[in-house]
Amino acid sequence: MEIVYVYVKKRSEFGKHCNFSDRQAELNIDIPPNPELAKQFMERNPVDTGIQCSISMSEHEANTERFEMETRGVNHIEGGWPKDVNPLELEQTIRFRKKVEKDENYVNTIMQLGSVVEHCIKQNNAIDIYQEYFDDEDAVEVMEEAPSAKTVSVFRDPQEIKRTATHISLHPDGNRKLAVAYSCLNFQRAPEGMSNESYIWDLENPNRPEIVLKPSSPLVTLEYNPKDSHVLLAGCYNGQIACWDTRKGSLVAELSTIEFSHRDPVYGTIWLQSKTGTECFSASTDGQVMWWDVRKMSEPTEVVIMDITKKELLERALGATSLEFEATLPTKFMVGTEQGIVISCNRKAKTPAEKIVCTFSGHHGPIYALQRNPFYPKNFLTVGDWTARIWSEDSRESSIMWTKYHMAYLTDGAWSPVRPAVFFTTKMDGTLDIWDFVFKQCDPALSLKVCDEALFCLRVQDNGCFIACGSQLGTTTLLEVSNGLCTLQRNEKNMVSSIFERETRREKIMETRHREMRLKKKSKAEGRESYPSEEKPALNPEQLVTEAEEEFFNVIFTELKRREAEAMKEKPKPLKLPSLQTEDEVEGEEQGEEERDGEESPTLEGQP
Amino acid sequence: MAEVEETLKRIQSHKGVIGTMVVNAEGIPIRTTLDNSTTVQYAGLLHQLTMKAKSTVRDIDPQNDLTFLRIRSKKHEIMVAPDKEYLLIAIQNPCE
Numbered sequence: 001m002e003i004v005y006v007y008v009k010k011r012s013e014f015g016k017h018c019n020f021s022d023r024q025a026e027l028n029i030d031i032p033p034n035p036e037l038a039k040q041f042m043e044r045n046p047v048d049t050g051i052q053c054s055i056s057m058s059e060h061e062a063n064t065e066r067f068e069m070e071t072r073g074v075n076h077i078e079g080g081w082p083k084d085v086n087p088l089e090l091e092q093t094i095r096f097r098k099k100v101e102k103d104e105n106y107v108n109t110i111m112q113l114g115s116v117v118e119h120c121i122k123q124n125n126a127i128d129i130y131q132e133y134f135d136d137e138d139a140v141e142v143m144e145e146a147p148s149a150k151t152v153s154v155f156r157d158p159q160e161i162k163r164t165a166t167h168i169s170l171h172p173d174g175n176r177k178l179a180v181a182y183s184c185l186n187f188q189r190a191p192e193g194m195s196n197e198s199y200i201w202d203l204e205n206p207n208r209p210e211i212v213l214k215p216s217s218p219l220v221t222l223e224y225n226p227k228d229s230h231v232l233l234a235g236c237y238n239g240q241i242a243c244w245d246t247r248k249g250s251l252v253a254e255l256s257t258i259e260f261s262h263r264d265p266v267y268g269t270i271w272l273q274s275k276t277g278t279e280c281f282s283a284s285t286d287g288q289v290m291w292w293d294v295r296k297m298s299e300p301t302e303v304v305i306m307d308i309t310k311k312e313l314l315e316r317a318l319g320a321t322s323l324e325f326e327a328t329l330p331t332k333f334m335v336g337t338e339q340g341i342v343i344s345c346n347r348k349a350k351t352p353a354e355k356i357v358c359t360f361s362g363h364h365g366p367i368y369a370l371q372r373n374p375f376y377p378k379n380f381l382t383v384g385d386w387t388a389r390i391w392s393e394d395s396r397e398s399s400i401m402w403t404k405y406h407m408a409y410l411t412d413g414a415w416s417p418v419r420p421a422v423f424f425t426t427k428m429d430g431t432l433d434i435w436d437f438v439f440k441q442c443d444p445a446l447s448l449k450v451c452d453e454a455l456f457c458l459r460v461q462d463n464g465c466f467i468a469c470g471s472q473l474g475t476t477t478l479l480e481v482s483n484g485l486c487t488l489q490r491n492e493k494n495m496v497s498s499i500f501e502r503e504t505r506r507e508k509i510m511e512t513r514h515r516e517m518r519l520k521k522k523s524k525a526e527g528r529e530s531y532p533s534e535e536k537p538a539l540n541p542e543q544l545v546t547e548a549e550e551e552f553f554n555v556i557f558t559e560l561k562r563r564e565a566e567a568m569k570e571k572p573k574p575l576k577l578p579s580l581q582t583e584d585e586v587e588g589e590e591q592g593e594e595e596r597d598g599e600e601s602p603t604l605e606g607q608p
Numbered sequence: 609m610a611e612v613e614e615t616l617k618r619i620q621s622h623k624g625v626i627g628t629m630v631v632n633a634e635g636i637p638i639r640t641t642l643d644n645s646t647t648v649q650y651a652g653l654l655h656q657l658t659m660k661a662k663s664t665v666r667d668i669d670p671q672n673d674l675t676f677l678r679i680r681s682k683k684h685e686i687m688v689a690p691d692k693e694y695l696l697i698a699i700q701n702p703c704e
Contacts, residue, residue, distance in 0.1 A: 080634035080635040081636060097638050101612070101639070105693065106612075106638075106693075107612050110612045110615060113694070114616065114618075114689075114696060115615075116676060116689045116696075117619060117689045117696055117698045118618070118619055118622070120678065120687050120698075121619065121625060121687070124700055125624060
C-alpha cells in the first residue's frame with residue numbers, strides 16, 4: 001500500500017531559498033487495525049518455540065606475536081684449569097697433575113674411594129642386579145572375587161492362567177530379544193481357558209511382550225533361525241511344526257499338516273545348516289525324528305524311527321525328549337529319549353537301519369537336555385533324572401563324569417559357550433547351578449535360588465554372560481554372571497582336555513575289566529543250559545520281580561519269627577516281676593526295664 | 609703414592625672395567641686410563657651430574673649426603689665415587 005503526501009508549489013517559487021518554521025505535528029494517514037484480516041490467520045495454541053538458557057559466549061581469535069628463534073650449538077672446551085696453566089701445553093698440565101698427586105689428601109681420598117668403587121665393581125661381576133626375575137609370569141590379575149550372578153530382569157507371563165515357560169530362544173544377533181514358548185506339559189491337565197500364545201520379549205521392556213505369536217496349539221519349543229532373525233520355528237503340543245515370520249504378523253506363516261506331523265508333543269526342534277537356511281528337524285515322544293523344509297511343510301522330507309533294535313518298528317521306538325545338533329558335525333545328530341538312553345545317529349547312512357549308530361545308557365529317567373561341548377564336540381552333557389552326566393563318544397558303556405544325585409529333579413542344562421569347563425543346570429526346586437569342574441568337582445561352583453517354583457528351561461547367551469531361565473509359572477529371569485565365569489581362564493582348554501582324556505581312559509580301563517569278568521563268568525556257565533538270547537530280555541524282568549518278591553517276603557517272615565521267638569524267651573521273666581513289685585514297685589520295674597534294654601530294645605511285646 | 613698406583617691398577621684389572629679416572633673439584637682429570645677427549649667429556653659431564661645429585665640428596669635431607677652414584681645404561685655402567693675434592697670414576701661393562 002502506498003502512502004503518498006502531496007504538496008503544491010508554484011513554479012515561480014522553484015529554487016527559492018527554503019524558510020523553515022515549526023509546525024504542529026499533523027496526522028497524515030491513520031490506518032486502523034482491520035479485524036477482518038485476522039480471519040486469514042489461524043490461532044496456534046500451543047506454540048513450540050526453542051529457547052536456550054545458557055551463558056552467552058563469544059568467540060575470538062588471537063595470534064601471538066612472532067617470536068624469533070635460532071638454533072645454536074655450544075662447543076665445550078677444556079676448562080677449570082687454574083689461570084697459570086695452559087690446557088694446551090702438555091708439559092704444564094702434566095706438571096700440575098703431578099703436583100696434585102703428591103698431595104696427602106689425594107692419597108687418602110683415593111684409597112677410600114677406591115675401596116668403595118671396587119666393592120661395586122665386584123658386585124656387578126657377581127650378579128646382575130637389574131635382572132628381571134619374574135619375566136615369564138604375566139601380571140596375573142587374580143580374580144579373587146567369588147563367582148556370583150545377579151538378576152538383570154524378570155519377564156512375567158501376562159496371562160491370568162499361568163503356564164510353564166518350556167523353551168527359551170535368544171535372538172541370533174545382538175541378543176536384544178528373547179522368544180519364550182509357553183505351554184502346560186502336565187498330561188491333559190491344561191486348565192480350561194489357557195491361552196495358546198507365546199511371546200517375544202524385548203530385553204529393554206519387561207512389562208509387555210513385544211510380539212505375540214498365536215498358534216492353534218500351545219508351543220513346546222521355539223527357535224530363532226540363526227541365519228534369518230525374523231523367522232522362528234516352533235514345535236506344538238499337538239505334534240505339529242509351525243513357522244513364523246515376525247515381519248508378517250503374529251499368525252502362523254507355515255504349519256505342517258496334522259496327518260504327517262508327530263503324534264505327541266514335539267520336544268526338540270533345531271534348524272539345520274543348509275545353503276537355503278530353511279531346513280530343520282524335529283523330535284517327539286512318539287519316537288520319530290522328522291526333517292522338514294519350511295517352504296513346504298505339508299510333509300516331512302525324511303523320517304527316522306528311534307528303534308534301537310534297528311527294525312524300524314514304531315511300537316518299539318523310544319520317545320525322544322531332546323535333540324542335539326552341532327553345525328560342525330552336520331551329518332551326525334543325537335537324540336535323548338524318555339527311557340534315559342542317548343541315541344547317536346548318522347543322517348547320511350545308506351540304509352535306515354544304519355542310521356542309528358550307537359546308544360549310550362545311563363540315566364534313570366527322561367533326558368531333558370543334551371548338548372555337545374562347544375570346544376570339544378566329542379564330549380557331551382546330558383541332564384536327566386537327578387544327575388547331570390558328561391559322556392565321551394568313545395566310551396559307550398557309561399558316562400565319564402557325573403554329578404552327585406541331587407534332592408530335586410534336574411530339568412535342563414547347557415554348556416557355557418566361552419568356557420569349556422563351565423556348564424549350567426536347573427532344578428525342580430527353582431535353583432540354578434553353575435558348575436566349573438576345573439575349580440570344584442563335587443559341588444556346583446555357584447548355586448542360586450532363582451525362584452520358588454520349579455525351573456524348566458535354560459538358555460545361555462553367546463557371550464556366556466547372560467542366562468535366561470524359565471519357570472513353572474511362566475516367569476523368565478535374565479541373570480548376569482560374574483566375570484570370572486565368562487572369561488576364559490589361562491590353561492583352561494588344556495586342563496579340560498586332559499580331564500576328559502583321563503576320565504575317558506579310566507572308563508575304558510573299567511570297561512575292559514568288566515568285559516574280562518563277564519567272559520570269565522560266561523566260561524563258567526557254559527556247562528549249564530543257555531537260554532536263547534532273544535527271549536532273555538523278556539523273561540528276566542519278570543523273573544527278577546518274582547525272585548525279588550520271594551526274597552522280600554522271606555526276609556520279613558524270618559524277622560518276624562525271630563522276634564516272636566525272642567518275645568517267647570522273655571515271657572518267663574515278667575512272671576518274676578510281680579513278686580518284686582510287692583516289695584518296691586518302682587525299683588522292680590526299673591530293674592526289669594534295664595534287663596530288657598540290655599538284651600534288645602525293640603522287644604516291648606513282653607511287657608505285662 | 610705407590611698405594612694409589614696399586615689401587616688404581618687393581619680397579620682397572622677387574623673383569624669388565626673399561627676405564628677409570630680421577631677428577632678434581634674443578635673438573636680437571638688427574639689420572640685417567642682413557643684417551644683425552646673422552647676423559648674430558650666424562651669429567652665435565654659427570655662432575656656436574658654429581659654436584660646435582662649431591663645437592664638433591666642434601667635438599668631432601670640436610671643430614672644426608674651422597675655416597676655413590678651409579679648410572680646404568682644399555683652399554684655399560686658408570687660408577688662415580690664422590691668426595692669433597694675429588695671424584696673417582698669407573699666405567700664397567702657388567703657381565704650378563
